Amino acid sequence: MRNLKLILSYDGSEFAGWQVQPDAVTVQGTLASAIGRITGEKVLPQGSGRTDAGVHALAQVVTFVTESSVPAANFVKALNDILPASVRVLEVEEAAADFHARRSARGKTYRYRIYRAAICTPFLARYVWHYPYPLNEPAMVRAAGLVEGEHDFTSFAAADPERSAGVPPPFASSENRHGREGAPASNVRRIFTSSWECQGDEFIYTVKGSGFLHHMVRNLVGTFILVGKATLRAEDLTRILEARDRSAAGATAPASGLYLVNVEY
């Protein structure tokens, strides 16, 4: 029995998210079927986390167990020959038996792209959030810095308690979805870096953390936008974190601008 680790890039636009679902085209389901065609096995590849419909990945990490003797390197070409062009396997390698894409993850980086020009070129429409209105960018930079460190991110977590897109941080004793040994789920996460930068016509948010709750990055971006519009002050981020109440923060930013950039182990 071999444990294989894949690095996967995908354009999330035409997928109903990562997680396999009946009657919907998902990245996990598409990959499972491609692996099945090569190995003849029925496998459910495990991602480092779920991405929602429309969310992209530059380097999602995936593990799956197989009896197949196909060399790891050959899986790259064989899978890419079967997969649609919107999903590409960048790398396949043997992993230790106890390596698991989600449970072994120590940190993740996400990026969110906002397109600022008045008219959004059609070639970027699926890949950014087009927001051509005025924004106080320096205030957004200050606000982003205030979420760095260890915080309870309940205010930025999707209201549906069944879903956590995140991995438990190393210091947490439970997972959101199935609290181990009945321990209550924790919404505490550590954000290592959180920053905005201008790049041409884009204003880009990059956040690196121990793990992320469902919708957390998009809810942070939706809240930073309120700071940019001066509906909130940058300093309000501290108050919103302390409120531990989803209704204290801004709306969920669109999926199209969000990218899972990489996963650290």
Add this chain to the structure above:
Amino acid sequence: MRNLKLILSYDGSEFAGWQVQPDAVTVQGTLASAIGRITGEKVLPQGSGRTDAGVHALAQVVTFVTESSVPAANFVKALNDILPASVRVLEVEEAAADFHARRSARGKTYRYRIYRAAICTPFLARYVWHYPYPLNEPAMVRAAGLVEGEHDFTSFAAADPERSAGVPPPFASSENRHGREGAPASNVRRIFTSSWECQGDEFIYTVKGSGFLHHMVRNLVGTFILVGKATLRAEDLTRILEARDRSAAGATAPASGLYLVNVEY
């Protein structure tokens, strides 16, 4: 009665080409319907030329006649509010009564993007031709230069005589599709510049000419690829032009790599 000139950019991936067709989503049909919603008129906007299914435009030029009093500048926002994100109006301005997007055109520039890396990122799959195999690029550069000047491009024209994607060059007395006064259609066109350049992982062909026959740029690219693969020598381009026979040239390159870059008047 006003004559309006639009500059239009579109991602051709999800359109059955420019030209309006029953039961198919086309750029011309989509634009006609958006204009109709604003002006209440039934208009058929005229493009500088047709683009095929999957072919993109950075700056297609379009004219249409209207009785509407909506200021030209307001059409930009009004149309972009109605059009899908895959089609953007970049500019609208008043044009002289005798200005016509196709008949007034004096030249056009097309670009063709070939992606050379082993794995094509999902974010470019719709926008390039992925060709990761070896190519003799200097030979392709030489071949491209040989089609500059005035030539009969019959060898590079689609076999269907009903379709010409090109505009008649200033020196031609007839159009391909409907020879004026019964004159035979001419496949003579003048190519001003024809060249390849490397840009990162891409090898990009740019061609500027008086007009282009149907499939001409894609057939040129398909033939340059044969030179790149050493199936042909660069010098064979001269012989192929002289043959005036479609079967002498290479296959039609995929639509996804082709862009109408601009139109000159």
